[in-house]
Amino acid sequence: MLFGFVGLQLLAALFSPAPALSLGLALLRSSYVVALLAVGYAMGRPAALRPALIGYALVALTAVVTTLLLTTGQPFSTRLVHPYYTSVSLGLAGAFGLLIAATWRGGPLWWRVTGGTLCLMMFLWSASRGPLIALIAGLAAALLVSAGRRWWAVLLGVLALGILVLTLQQAGPNSVIGRFKDSTLNGRGIYWADALAAARTHPWGGVGPYQLGPYLTTQYGPDSCQLWLPSRVYHLPACPPLLNRIRGAWLIAHNTAFHLLGETGIIGLSGWLALMGAAALAAWRSRDPLINALTWATAAIGLVDTPTFVPNFGHAELYWLASGIGIALSTQQQGVDDGESVGFTVMPPWQLAPAAPLIACLLLGYFTLPLWLESLQPSATNRPVLQALTLPTRLTAGENVTVFLKADVPQGQFMLYGLACLANGPCRNVVQTAIKASLSGWTRLTLKGLPPGHYRLRLQLSDTYHGTQLRVERPVAKLVRVIDVE
Structure with a gap:
């Protein structure tokens, strides 16, 4: 054995x-x-x-x-x-x-x-x-x-x-x-979806032991590595640069x-x-x-x-x-x-x-x-649509930017996640907020500042109306843009 x-x-x-x-x-x-x-x-x-x-x-x-x-x-x-x-x-x-x-x-x-x-x-x-x-x-x-x-x-x-x-x-x-x-579930549905997405990419051997962290899009970021309590909250020293490079090893999908x-x-x-x-x-x-x-x-x-x-x-x-x-x-x-x-x-x-x-x-x-x-859950009749995004193609490194998103969202509770991914690098969570139906359809968002680079910005909408159910939280709508941060 x-x-x-x-x-x-x-x-x-x-x-x-x-x-x-x-x-x-x-x-x-x-x-x-x-x-x-x-x-x-x-x-x-x-x-x-x-x-x-x-x-x-x-x-x-x-x-x-x-x-x-x-x-x-x-x-x-x-x-x-x-x-x-x-x-x-x-x-x-x-x-x-x-x-x-x-x-x-x-x-x-x-x-x-x-x-x-x-x-x-x-x-x-x-x-x-x-x-x-x-x-x-x-x-x-x-x-x-x-x-x-x-x-x-x-x-x-x-x-x-x-x-x-x-x-x-x-x-x-x-x-x-x-x-x-x-x-x-406190975000576990998203973690499960990310892990399953990585498994679909490499079904037989996975991405490797202790290497799933960068695929967990809503967890992996500059502050993923924490030796102690959150440094921003309790003013404690964060991870040294050497350990911060392998910060993905600490992250888990919260399901065996x-x-x-x-x-x-x-x-x-x-x-x-x-x-x-x-x-x-x-x-x-x-x-x-x-x-x-x-x-x-x-x-x-x-x-x-x-x-x-x-x-x-x-x-x-x-x-x-x-x-x-x-x-x-x-x-x-x-x-x-x-x-x-x-x-x-x-x-x-x-x-x-x-x-x-x-x-x-x-x-x-x-x-x-x-x-x-999830397989027993009935499919939604009216699916939301992310229609437009007012976003400049060139951004200043480290500065937050205000954008406006137009979304056709039915009645319900939805969560918007924004991920900025380098071509051959990790993704960063730049926005996470609740989205509700509105008369105009426009929603104001603030994207977190990014380091210099060429990014693929992906906005995805997840249905949280059934958030109390034990299920994988998959995106119901997506919108992708390419941006340059200088």
């Missing part, structure tokens, strides 16, 4: 636009994954992962101190911030910490309560919705595998989940945790399958999902609550994020370590955890491979759910 995984990643790299670079990066990433699995297999016990709760508690304390120092007024009215963890990473750290605390058998109660409380605070204060999916899936998996042995754990888990749901439902519209009730399709094509995607399928099967056969909680929580959030990609903030590393432990437990006849013996069915490692493609297909169907929902 591991040889097949590495082989498919390397084969995909050969079909990418830069095979030499992609081959080296694919070898590094796949070797790192295999090394984590090997270390987890050598650990062999879920108890080896419990110190991660200490790390997550320290992350929570660091985030609280950072938020209190940088936030004036009411800190609880804003989302939790951290020197380098994003809001989603903080939420996922809180979810993983809660899963570790909830499945810790035989550990000190005071530490489980303390660590669990800090992680719960971090989870709620981050107000990130993707980790909520992970937490629910992780708790459900842990409860399913432990229901026969610990009925009281099932009862406590159901009560805790019910209290959490009631708390989120009672949140006001202006509170931080009220964001959990927001079902918009779509990102893999863009980076590694069909070949790399099949190998990655097959390995995830084998890990999921091993976790289920291990019957260990913690291993199943981490495995299925990570798979669940893969719909709106890329939690298995390495290197990571520790979440992906924890997942692959847990997968290695799950493989070790699933091959044992009897496991011992804190003095408690648990029975296992013998399953040689090579017997995980035949069932892996089936689970991989199930994961693929789950990750591509936005495409399935």
Whole structure:
């Protein structure tokens, strides 16, 4: 299985636009994954992962101190911030910490309560919705595998989940945790469309590992690289020039399958999902609550994020370590955890491979759910049209310019994205604004200043009326102009 995984990643790299670079990066990433699995297999016990709760508690304390120092007024009215963890990473750290605390058998109660409380605070204060999916899936998996042995754990888990749901439902519209009730995609539909567009250009091998960033048109720009918090907001130093050159490596498509399709094509995607399928099967056969909680929580959030990609903030590393432990437990006849013996069915490692493609297909169907929902959406009867743009052909470098766009837009909610792309270079997001129907049809826009060069300006209109639906957000109208910036 591991040889097949590495082989498919390397084969995909050969079909990418830069095979030499992609081959080296694919070898590094796949070797790192295999090394984590090997270390987890050598650990062999879920108890080896419990110190991660200490790390997550320290992350929570660091985030609280950072938020209190940088936030004036009411800190609880804003989302939790951290020197380098994003809001989603903080939420996922809180979810993983809660899963570790909830499945810790035989550990000190005071530490489980303390660590669990800090992680719960971090989870709620981050107000990130993707980790909520992970937490629910992780708790459900842990409860399913432990229901026969610990009925009281099932009862406590159901009560805790019910209290959490009631708390989120009672949140006001202006509170931080009220964001959990927001079902918009926050631009993910555009990211998915960009990744799929890159995959259509290079279907077999993708564009190469860590090289999808420039294709994510609304994310990639001069400020894409951030070592810390946004420098413009918190007046912190930005990336040095050397790191800024590879700023695209930090950007993701916020969907495991779509990102893999863009980076590694069909070949790399099949190998990655097959390995995830084998890990999921091993976790289920291990019957260990913690291993199943981490495995299925990570798979669940893969719909709106890329939690298995390495290197990571520790979440992906924890997942692959847990997968290695799950493989070790699933091959044992009897496991011992804190003095408690648990029975296992013998399953040689090579017997995980035949069932892996089936689970991989199930994961693929789950990750591509936005495409399935998009196919069920009825086509619009009146499509918008971008008719004219008042734009000088020569612009001054670095200066914003005011233009007027004439658009025939029906009733609804539309978002306009403006991208300026060099002939053989990256694209820059020059405008992003909502567009509504008007009597005259003219809309005033301000385009951001550009460095000198010959650009292809592309204005595209996306329908956001169904923005609460889980679907790929494709452009419904386009307008292209060529401009020179001097």
